[in-house]
Amino acid sequence: MTSGNARVIKARTLLLLALLGCQPAQAGEWDLDTLGQALSAAATPDPIAFTESRQLPYLSEPLVQTGTLLRPSPERLEKHVITPAREDFIIDGGQVTVIRADGGRLDLSIHDNPLLLALAYGLRGVLNGDMDGLQRAFTPALDGTAEDWTLILYPDDESLREAIHSVRVQGQNGQVQTIAIEETGGGGATLTLGTAAP
Amino acid sequence: MIFRPQTWRLMIVLIVLAALTTLLVNRINVRTDLSFFLPGAEDPQSALLVDRLQDGAASSIVMISLSGGPAEALRDGSLAVARSLRDSALFTTVETGAVGTVTPQLLGSLWDRRYILSPALDAGAFTADQLRADLQAGLNRLAGAEGWVMRDLFPADPTGRLTTLLASLQGTTGPQRRNGLWMSADGTRALLVARSRAGGLDLPAQIQVASAIDAALAPVRASGLIAEASGPGLIAARTSGRMRAETTTISVIASAGVAILLLWAFRSVPVLVLLGLPIGAAILAGTAVVQMTFGSVHAVALSFGATLIGVAIDYPLHLLAHRHPSESAADTVRRLARPLALSTLTTLAGFTVLSLVSFPGLAQLGLFAAVGIVVAALTTALVLPALTPPTLHLRVTGFGVRLWALLHSGRYIAGAVVLGLVTLALLTGQPRWQTNLAALSALPPAARDLDARLRHDLGVADARILLIVRGDDADTVLARQETLRPALNAMLADGRVGGIEMAADLLPSRAAQKARQARLPDAETLASRLTEATAGLPLRPSALAPFQIAIATEKEAPPLTVETLSGPAALRIEALLKPERGGWSGLVLPSAVADPEALRALAENAGPHVTFLDLKAEAETLASRYLDEALAWLGWGGLAATLVVGIGLRHPVRIVRTLAPASAAIAATIAILVLSGTPLSLFHVLALVLVAGLGIDYAVFFSEYSSSNHDSAVSVRAILLCAATTVTVFSTLALSDAPVLHAIGLTVAVGASLALALTLAFSAADSKGASTSP
Numbered sequence: 001m002t003s004g005n006a007r008v009i010k011a012r013t014l015l016l017l018a019l020l021g022c023q024p025a026q027a028g029e030w031d032l033d034t035l036g037q038a039l040s041a042a043a044t045p046d047p048i049a050f051t052e053s054r055q056l057p058y059l060s061e062p063l064v065q066t067g068t069l070l071r072p073s074p075e076r077l078e079k080h081v082i083t084p085a086r087e088d089f090i091i092d093g094g095q096v097t098v099i100r101a102d103g104g105r106l107d108l109s110i111h112d113n114p115l116l117l118a119l120a121y122g123l124r125g126v127l128n129g130d131m132d133g134l135q136r137a138f139t140p141a142l143d144g145t146a147e148d149w150t151l152i153l154y155p156d157d158e159s160l161r162e163a164i165h166s167v168r169v170q171g172q173n174g175q176v177q178t179i180a181i182e183e184t185g186g187g188g189a190t191l192t193l194g195t196a197a198p
Numbered sequence: 199m200i201f202r203p204q205t206w207r208l209m210i211v212l213i214v215l216a217a218l219t220t221l222l223v224n225r226i227n228v229r230t231d232l233s234f235f236l237p238g239a240e241d242p243q244s245a246l247l248v249d250r251l252q253d254g255a256a257s258s259i260v261m262i263s264l265s266g267g268p269a270e271a272l273r274d275g276s277l278a279v280a281r282s283l284r285d286s287a288l289f290t291t292v293e294t295g296a297v298g299t300v301t302p303q304l305l306g307s308l309w310d311r312r313y314i315l316s317p318a319l320d321a322g323a324f325t326a327d328q329l330r331a332d333l334q335a336g337l338n339r340l341a342g343a344e345g346w347v348m349r350d351l352f353p354a355d356p357t358g359r360l361t362t363l364l365a366s367l368q369g370t371t372g373p374q375r376r377n378g379l380w381m382s383a384d385g386t387r388a389l390l391v392a393r394s395r396a397g398g399l400d401l402p403a404q405i406q407v408a409s410a411i412d413a414a415l416a417p418v419r420a421s422g423l424i425a426e427a428s429g430p431g432l433i434a435a436r437t438s439g440r441m442r443a444e445t446t447t448i449s450v451i452a453s454a455g456v457a458i459l460l461l462w463a464f465r466s467v468p469v470l471v472l473l474g475l476p477i478g479a480a481i482l483a484g485t486a487v488v489q490m491t492f493g494s495v496h497a498v499a500l501s502f503g504a505t506l507i508g509v510a511i512d513y514p515l516h517l518l519a520h521r522h523p524s525e526s527a528a529d530t531v532r533r534l535a536r537p538l539a540l541s542t543l544t545t546l547a548g549f550t551v552l553s554l555v556s557f558p559g560l561a562q563l564g565l566f567a568a569v570g571i572v573v574a575a576l577t578t579a580l581v582l583p584a585l586t587p588p589t590l591h592l593r594v595t596g597f598g599v600r601l602w603a604l605l606h607s608g609r610y611i612a613g614a615v616v617l618g619l620v621t622l623a624l625l626t627g628q629p630r631w632q633t634n635l636a637a638l639s640a641l642p643p644a645a646r647d648l649d650a651r652l653r654h655d656l657g658v659a660d661a662r663i664l665l666i667v668r669g670d671d672a673d674t675v676l677a678r679q680e681t682l683r684p685a686l687n688a689m690l691a692d693g694r695v696g697g698i699e700m701a702a703d704l705l706p707s708r709a710a711q712k713a714r715q716a717r718l719p720d721a722e723t724l725a726s727r728l729t730e731a732t733a734g735l736p737l738r739p740s741a742l743a744p745f746q747i748a749i750a751t752e753k754e755a756p757p758l759t760v761e762t763l764s765g766p767a768a769l770r771i772e773a774l775l776k777p778e779r780g781g782w783s784g785l786v787l788p789s790a791v792a793d794p795e796a797l798r799a800l801a802e803n804a805g806p807h808v809t810f811l812d813l814k815a816e817a818e819t820l821a822s823r824y825l826d827e828a829l830a831w832l833g834w835g836g837l838a839a840t841l842v843v844g845i846g847l848r849h850p851v852r853i854v855r856t857l858a859p860a861s862a863a864i865a866a867t868i869a870i871l872v873l874s875g876t877p878l879s880l881f882h883v884l885a886l887v888l889v890a891g892l893g894i895d896y897a898v899f900f901s902e903y904s905s906s907n908h909d910s911a912v913s914v915r916a917i918l919l920c921a922a923t924t925v926t927v928f929s930t931l932a933l934s935d936a937p938v939l940h941a942i943g944l945t946v947a948v949g950a951s952l953a954l955a956l957t958l959a960f961s962a963a964d965s966k967g968a969s970t971s972p
Binding site (some may be wrong): 054058059061063064079096098107109110111112185187 | 350376741
């Protein structure tokens with residue numbers, strides 16, 4: 001509630017500063033609102049290369065996937081896996097679609113599974129800088145400076161807390177570098193975002 | 199205040215009647231299911247149909263759609279409805295299309311016995327090479343989006359056997375999923391499917407189901423969404439409720455109309471009680487005799503039988519209307535004995551024949567009406583005279599005689615009109631017979647459209663074609679279904695059938711389970727092959743221990759049976775496999791059947807244990823048999839009535855005079871129905887019999903009194919009053935939008951008017967002479 005007001009004030013300040021021909025002082029405050037603004041300002045419809053490493057207690061080494069992320073609109077997030085096997089993972093609103101290389105198709109809702117919900121809100125929220133959306137599912141804690149920040153998301157939902165411990169997002173200014181999901185059973189996944197793929 | 203003796207006697211009779219009614223009400227067993235329309239159990243094919251109609255997997259389905267809101271609201275609504283329906287415990291399954299979190303506990307046997315239950319488990323499934331390929335594919339899926347869902351299941355099911363099993367059970371023709379829910383193709387309606395525990399034709403249970411559905415949909419509707427539901431049971435429950443409400447309204451309006459008419463005609467209140475007495479006694483006696491004979495009374499027999507007894511109100515009317523001012527009621531009865539007996543016996547002849555037909559519903563109706571007619575006549579002759587106040591007389595107006603004179607002078611025109619109608623109908627019209635049982639029901643077109651739309655959205659076949667597989671026990675049925683599999687698969691492959699649902703897919707026979715168990719590797723073999731298969735894969739050494747345990751457990755497990763099956767498979771199999779008298783029967787439900795003849799041939803080749811059933815065709819055959827029998831009965835009844843009239847009158851001219859108006863009225867009514875394009879049903883036939891009874895009644899009383907002018911004038915008034923009450927009642931009935939009631943009402947109202955007009959027009963007496971009498 002207060003963040004909403006704070007955001008309005010912040011936006012006015014920005015506007016004022018912009019009118020005065022000044023750059024907003026990055027060295028000043030670094031909080032969720034400024035992070036959100038920086039992230040949404042940097043949000044791009046261009047493909048972003050990623051590497052995802054999945055660790056589970058029964059795996060001797062992580063499973064690695066590579067591919068591209070695409071955000072055609074704030075509601076939609078497409079994850080196109082290229083290696084080791086092609087897979088399209090699309091979150092659009094509340095709908096989750098998985099299309100496998102063999103043509104197999106899975107239609108799910110983010111509500112079908114708490115992990116899917118965490119993934120959708122976490123990934124989409126972070127990449128779009130949608131702090132309000134993030135706070136619908138998580139309690140965030142921000143640490144560090146604008147040049148090197150860490151955002152830790154703790155799940156609010158009971159069933160989600162049983163599945164994951166936290167989501168740890170690291171970045172520089174508006175650029176997200178890694179998103180690490182830490183699972184309660186000892187497993188986890190780390191998504192490393194690279195530069196835009198050709 | 200001092201009462202007349204008649205009043206005292208009337209009160210005593212009413213008390214006796216009330217006591218008898220109370221006594222009876224607690225003893226009769228009124229049935230409201232559709233069994234009225236179904237034949238007795240002596241014909242095996244029909245018995246099968248009845249059984250399937252009453253307790254089939256197809257009849258227990260309830261389809262629900264939610265629309266008129268954003269995707270999130272539809273989702274919340276759909277889940278809330280599902281929760282509410284599940285809580286009611288009236289349903290075996292409630293599905294929204296939502297997957298939810300898959301846990302071994304929820305899956306029951308589907309998880310515990312996934313290797314025994316899933317079909318594709320060939321000999322090569324457990325070679326090191328195949329295991330390695332399956333494990334690699336499993337790991338790829340684990341790395342991807344599905345990994346989040348199958349994370350915990352992987353160690354016990356690394357080759358994704360569960361996914362294969364669930365996919366094979368899902369079927370191919372379900373609705374599409376969007377936002378994790380079943381949605382209509384245009385994406386505007388969220389869809390749910392529930393199956394009630396009770397069969398679709400178990401009306402009392404379906405009324406409960408309907409109210410559970412209304413309760414579940416109420417909060418969703420309150421939130422602004424449009425919620426609609428349909429299904430065979432729901433339709434039956436709603437129809438019965440609507441029929442009951444409508445019948446009540448119609449009875450109130452008709453009774454009020456008749457009461458006003460009688461009050462005007464007699465200027466007396468007690469006349470209503472006097473006229474009601476024979477009718478009340480008739481219904482009471484009819485109900486009692488039917489209950490004693492059949493062990494229950496069907497609601498249709500009761501309500502329609504009561505309409506047939508409507509002809510009986512004419513008896514007390516004749517008594518009161520024909521009485522001379524100076525005459526005692528007992529003397530009037532003596533004077534009227536002959537026509538009263540003749541009229542009663544002709545009507546009785548028809549209904550007695552009806553009570554002999556093979557359909558229990560019709561037989562009940564016939565018995566009910568026959569007993570009622572006799573009791574009404576006897577009450578009129580024996581009880582009424584003692585109760586009739588000496589002052590009660592019919593108001594005398596000149597209207598009847600003037601109408602008679604008018605009709606008599608226009609008799610050639612009337613004759614020409616009837617002849618013209620019949621000729622026209624014979625030349626142009628082809629009578630259409632209504633053989634669709636559904637059309638006989640009181641289903642409004644809007645409900646039928648909704649049902650069709652929901653079935654289309656959900657891809658639920660209107661299960662009209664099915665195979666029934668029988669055996670001494672459940673396992674024999676399952677084994678026999680398995681032998682049908684290759685042929686069914688061939689039909690699935692070339693599209694002659696879109697999908698197949700049967701018990702053997704949920705639970706293999708013992709033999710099939712044993713065969714699958716034999717293909718599972720023993721512990722040592724599996725261990726060594728896994729060592730080979732997992733070399734170089736990123737799995738810890740003991741990662742797949744749960745998988746090894748699962749295989750070892752299933753290899754040794756006792757076979758699953760209908761009793762030990764658990765989880766969703768157990769719920770689904772309930773409707774597909776059932777014990778029946780002397781064994782078990784299992785349904786094979788094909789959907790999207792493009793070639794029904796291929797299925798029929800398959801069943802015929804499969805031997806005596808497999809029966810092909812086309813419910814719609816069966817029901818149509820049944821309806822036309824019903825109709826044929828009713829028509830034959832109409833013929834015999836007509837003959838019997840003619841015989842009675844012949845014996846009673848013994849004079850050819852008088853016989854013709856008595857029978858001709860009724861016959862002509864029936865012919866003209868049929869002509870009107872045919873010319874208006876109305877498909878004729880059983881209920882039209884029954885209504886025509888009633889017209890015959892009324893027509894003969896008018897003619898008998900009129901021809902008996904054509905001797906003296908004064909009596910003719912009285913008789914005209916009497917039969918005019920009889921006809922007026924009949925037309926009032928049946929015109930009200932014709933206002934109903936229930937096809938059955940509308941058909942009866944219109945037919946009788948038209949037929950009775952015609953019978954009256956023709957009787958008056960072709961009377962032997964001189965109407966001009968009558969009009970000059972005082």
